[in-house]
Amino acid sequence: MMQQYWTIKDQYGDAILFYRMGDFYEMFFEDAEIASKILEITLTSRNKNDETPIPMCGVPFRAAKGYIARLIGQGLKVAICDQLEDPDVAKGLVKRDVVRVITPGMIIEDELLDEKTDNFVLALAKDHDDVGISYLDISTGVFRLTESKDVSTICEETLRIGPREIIISNMAQQDPSVSRLIDGLSEKAVTVVDEKAFSYHQGREYLLEQFKTRSLEGFGCEHLRAGIRSAGALLYYVRETQKQKIEHLSSLETYRLDTFLLVDETSCRNLELLGNLRTGSRQGSLLNTIDRTITAMGGRLFRRWLRYPLTDVDRIMLRLDAVEAARNNSHTRNAVRDCLKSVYDLERLGSKITMGHCNARDLVALKHSLQALPEIGSFLSQFDTPTMEWDGDIGMFHMLADLLERAIREDAPLTIQEGGLIKVGFSEELDELIAMSRDGKGWLAELEAREKKATGVNSLKVRYNKVFGYYIEAPKTHSDAMPAHYIRKQTLVNAERYITDELKSFESKVLSAEDRRATLEYDIFNRIKGEIVKTNPSIQKVAQFLARIDCLTALAEIADQNDYMRPEINTDGLILIEEGRHPVVEKMIAGERFVPNTIHLDNHENQVLIITGPNMAGKSTVLRQVALLVLMAQMGSFIPAARSSIGITDRIFTRVGALDNLSQGQSTFMVEMEETANILNNSTAKSLVIMDEIGRGTSTYDGMSIAWAVAEYLHDLKGVGVKTLFATHYHELTALSQTKTRVKNFNIAVREWNDQIIFLRKLVAGGTNRSYGIQVARLAGVPDPVILRSKKILSTIEETERGAGNLPLFADSRQDQPAGPVQIDLFRKPEGYMISELKKLDITQMTPLDALNYLSELQEKVRSDSN
Numbered sequence: 019m020m021q022q023y024w025t026i027k028d029q030y031g032d033a034i035l036f037y038r039m040g041d042f043y044e045m046f047f048e049d050a051e052i053a054s055k056i057l058e059i060t061l062t063s064r065n066k067n068d069e070t071p072i073p074m075c076g077v078p079f080r081a082a083k084g085y086i087a088r089l090i091g092q093g094l095k096v097a098i099c100d101q102l103e104d105p106d107v108a109k110g111l112v113k114r115d116v117v118r119v120i121t122p123g124m125i126i127e128d129e130l131l132d133e134k135t136d137n138f139v140l141a142l143a144k145d146h147d148d149v150g151i152s153y154l155d156i157s158t159g160v161f162r163l164t165e166s167k168d169v170s171t172i173c174e175e176t177l178r179i180g181p182r183e184i185i186i187s188n189m190a191q192q193d194p195s196v197s198r199l200i201d202g203l204s205e206k207a208v209t210v211v212d213e214k215a216f217s218y219h220q221g222r223e224y225l226l227e228q229f230k231t232r233s234l235e236g237f238g239c240e241h242l243r244a245g246i247r248s249a250g251a252l253l254y255y256v257r258e259t260q261k262q263k264i265e266h267l268s269s270l271e272t273y274r275l276d277t278f279l280l281v282d283e284t285s286c287r288n289l290e291l292l293g294n295l296r297t298g299s300r301q302g303s304l305l306n307t308i309d310r311t312i313t314a315m316g317g318r319l320f321r322r323w324l325r326y327p328l329t330d331v332d333r334i335m336l337r338l339d340a341v342e343a344a345r346n347n348s349h350t351r352n353a354v355r356d357c358l359k360s361v362y363d364l365e366r367l368g369s370k371i372t373m374g375h376c377n378a379r380d381l382v383a384l385k386h387s388l389q390a391l392p393e394i395g396s397f398l399s400q401f402d403t404p405t406m407e408w409d410g411d412i413g414m415f416h417m418l419a420d421l422l423e424r425a426i427r428e429d430a431p432l433t434i435q436e437g438g439l440i441k442v443g444f445s446e447e448l449d450e451l452i453a454m455s456r457d458g459k460g461w462l463a464e465l466e467a468r469e470k471k472a473t474g475v476n477s478l479k480v481r482y483n484k485v486f487g488y489y490i491e492a493p494k495t496h497s498d499a500m501p502a503h504y505i506r507k508q509t510l511v512n513a514e515r516y517i518t519d520e521l522k523s524f525e526s527k528v529l530s531a532e533d534r535r536a537t538l539e540y541d542i543f544n545r546i547k548g549e550i551v552k553t554n555p556s557i558q559k560v561a562q563f564l565a566r567i568d569c570l571t572a573l574a575e576i577a578d579q580n581d582y583m584r585p586e587i588n589t590d591g592l593i594l595i596e597e598g599r600h601p602v603v604e605k606m607i608a609g610e611r612f613v614p615n616t617i618h619l620d621n622h623e624n625q626v627l628i629i630t631g632p633n634m635a636g637k638s639t640v641l642r643q644v645a646l647l648v649l650m651a652q653m654g655s656f657i658p659a660a661r662s663s664i665g666i667t668d669r670i671f672t673r674v675g676a677l678d679n680l681s682q683g684q685s686t687f688m689v690e691m692e693e694t695a696n697i698l699n700n701s702t703a704k705s706l707v708i709m710d711e712i713g714r715g716t717s718t719y720d721g722m723s724i725a726w727a728v729a730e731y732l733h734d735l736k737g738v739g740v741k742t743l744f745a746t747h748y749h750e751l752t753a754l755s756q757t758k759t760r761v762k763n764f765n766i767a768v769r770e771w772n773d774q775i776i777f778l779r780k781l782v783a784g785g786t787n788r789s790y791g792i793q794v795a796r797l798a799g800v801p802d803p804v805i806l807r808s809k810k811i812l813s814t815i816e817e818t819e820r821g822a823g824n825l826p827l828f829a830d831s832r833q834d835q836p837a838g839p840v841q842i843d844l845f846r847k848p849e850g851y852m853i854s855e856l857k858k859l860d861i862t863q864m865t866p867l868d869a870l871n872y873l874s875e876l877q878e879k880v881r882s883d884s885n
């Protein structure tokens with residue numbers, strides 16, 4: 019057996035081998051050591067008494083899914099090695115082989131998948147200068163491909179896709195740009211396959227064979243060699259792991275990256291699109307706030323719309339038209355959404371059924387979903403919007419639903435081999451068999467009564483076991499009373515077991531009826547499954563259609579609930595948001611009123627807005643709000659703004675706050691500067707840049723200088739500049755508007771009252787010259803002595819800055835406290851000091867020597883300061 023184990027294990031070296039033995043999956047050697055730790059199960063050993071016992075652990079076959087899920091969750095692969103013949107019948111060692119390899123990116127079981135997230139496996143390939151990626155989700159049949167010449171663009175795209183598993187070739191692995199990408203994805207499972215799997219010709223052949231076409235023109239990728247290499251490698255990998263053809267991968271979607279608004283991974287995190295910054299959970303994210311989809315497939319599409327907002331005006335308009343129609347007709351919308359509640363995950367159901375991993379309950383779920391279609395269709399026609407109407411044939415769904423209704427029992431069991439699946443009345447042959455086995459039970463009871471009477475032995479029983487089949491059992495003490503036609507079969511301590519000819523002929527009838535019944539039900543089930551597989555391409559299409567309807571009506575729903583308005587879309591680069599609100603913050607500040615703000619950005623006069631204001635005033639909120647509203651508009655959503663016109667934007671960049679990346683060994687300042695560099699190098703005139711407190715991570719003057727230069731650079735970028743919102747607490751930056759024509763100053767208004775600060779949250783034109791940091795510190799609960807002391811230091815610094823001060827003034831005047839040294843150098847400008855000293859000088863009273871000495875002293879001072 020161990021020999022057989024090794025032959026199989028050798029082929030699946032990178033997977034944990036689940037080796038089926040009876041009711042268990044056993045793992046051996048290193049696999050057992052790894053798995054027992056992760057699964058927290060006991061590590062035992064086989065051949066305990068040998069010199070080198072074999073480490074081993076096992077999990078019950080029926081509970082395997084949960085254990086597999088945990089291993090997959092750790093990025094491991096599991097090869098399922100099953101018994102290929104019935105152990106009761108097999109001669110010698112039972113034949114075994116791997117029937118499927120489950121990897122993090124190759125999952126179809128609902129239990130192992132998140133309902134509203136795609137589960138992608140991605141392959142990356144190079145062809146000369148081109149880099150191609152393709153990715154698929156076998157649980158839904160989604161299969162996409164894209165290409166670029168720019169590796170960093172592909173890296174960004176890979177992050178946006180968020181694959182669970184990546185496949186590269188052993189050659190590509192050595193490419194520095196690819197290995198950088200892989201390093202950035204440390205949590206994902208990386209599978210290295212032989213370069214041969216990435217061959218262009220073979221890949222193309224695989225694809226043609228899979229889609230049953232003669233060219234790839236129809237999929238828009240015939241000319242994309244790198245893309246074809248990657249897609250071919252994916253198909254190769256699917257075959258290797260699934261051990262079957264994947265019929266439901268029936269098409270491939272090629273897309274161009276510039277047809278979508280790109281929000282890079284950092285900005286996605288900063289803007290809290292899918293998860294919040296603190297914990298990463300969905301709570302408080304944009305997705306969580308605006309996703310009102312009902313079906314699982316709608317949920318997955320909604321997430322995609324959010325990550326892939328459009329850049330094509332016509333496509334955005336089509337979505338907005340549909341949302342508007344659904345918003346204005348709440349009655350019909352509610353009716354549609356009600357119907358959607360009975361639609362199951364058609365994409366995943368279809369895939370499970372085609373791959374043969376389904377049971378009768380999946381078919382019942384499919385039936386309910388299909389039965390909802392006519393009603394949904396009739397409601398949708400009331401919207402009177404062509405994009406909301408199903409233009410395909412609905413007849414075949416009727417027929418299929420009808421077939422399922424007639425055939426499949428609602429209360430069918432989870433297994434499909436033991437009968438109980440098919441309704442009475444569906445098949446005459448089956449009904450006869452069922453009657454036979456049911457009647458058989460009654461006949462047995464009758465026989466028992468009859469024999470008791472005939473023998474006079476009341477304790478006589480008719481029983482069944484696997485070895486003898488049906489038999490009569492009677493206590494030994496009554497052996498003599500047994501009639502001659504009873505054939506003794508077995509003697510127990512207290513009883514004898516007999517068979518009779520009558521019982522045997524009954525047995526063969528009944529047993530075979532039960533067996534035949536189960537087999538027949540299984541056959542019928544498979545026939546029906548075959549019908550579904552034939553219809554599956556249409557089921558997948560209707561699933562995508564329903565997902566779309568779900569998203570559109572969900573957008574209408576949220577617009578209605580939260581008072582969002584339809585944005586205008588323009589291509590002039592204007593971003594005008596009147597009375598805009600932050601969609602998430604407005605929901606979080608329960609009880610408080612969210613103050614709406616108006617923002618006007620364009621490429622002519624109001625391109626770089628410098629927004630000043632104290633901490634906590636609402637700078638970040640207004641910045642993110644603009645980014646989120648642009649993104650929502652381009653995904654086809656209404657937005658929280660009284661009126662708006664959104665210019666098509668190609669990328670949104672953000673540099674927000676100081677994220678703590680120390681765990682990855684990078685300093686916050688370094689991260690900040692890398693992000694800034696990325697923005698400066700990649701933004702275009704059509705981009706929107708959000709800069710929040712850049713330069714905070716270093717010393718004041720460094721930070722301010724960098725912030726200043728960055729703002730200037732963005733204003734002058736490629737001679738045309740880029741729309742930028744620049745929040746800063748360096749009020750000095752407001753001076754930029756004097757030299758740069760398209761810079762405008764704004765601040766978020768606050769009022770001071772009784773030494774308290776009141777936030778008005780209103781964005782107003784003009785700069786500020788105060789930062790109110792101490793008032794904010796008090797609000798935050800900093801103890802009074804610290805507040806008082808900082809006020810004192812502040813006034814001293816301010817005095818010095820005005821040139822009236824005396825430098826050694828920074829000593830504490832309160833005698834009861836030790837006078838701590840203050841880092842005055844940080845605050846002091848040598849020029850200010852010199853000017854104030856010069857002002858004090860009375861030259862008429864000085865000799866030339868005095869003057870020279872003084873000059874030397876001054877020089878000395880300045881030199882030592884700059885050290």
Ligand code: ADP
Pocket residue numbers: 603607610611612613614615631632633634635636637638639640779
């Ligand atoms: P800053 O970036 O200026 O430090 P934030 O944007 O982080 O300030 O805002 C601080 C808090 O103020 C937010 O968490 C929110 O609760 C509240 N806030 C911000 N903008 C508004 C607004 N327009 N209306 C009401 N509350 C707001």
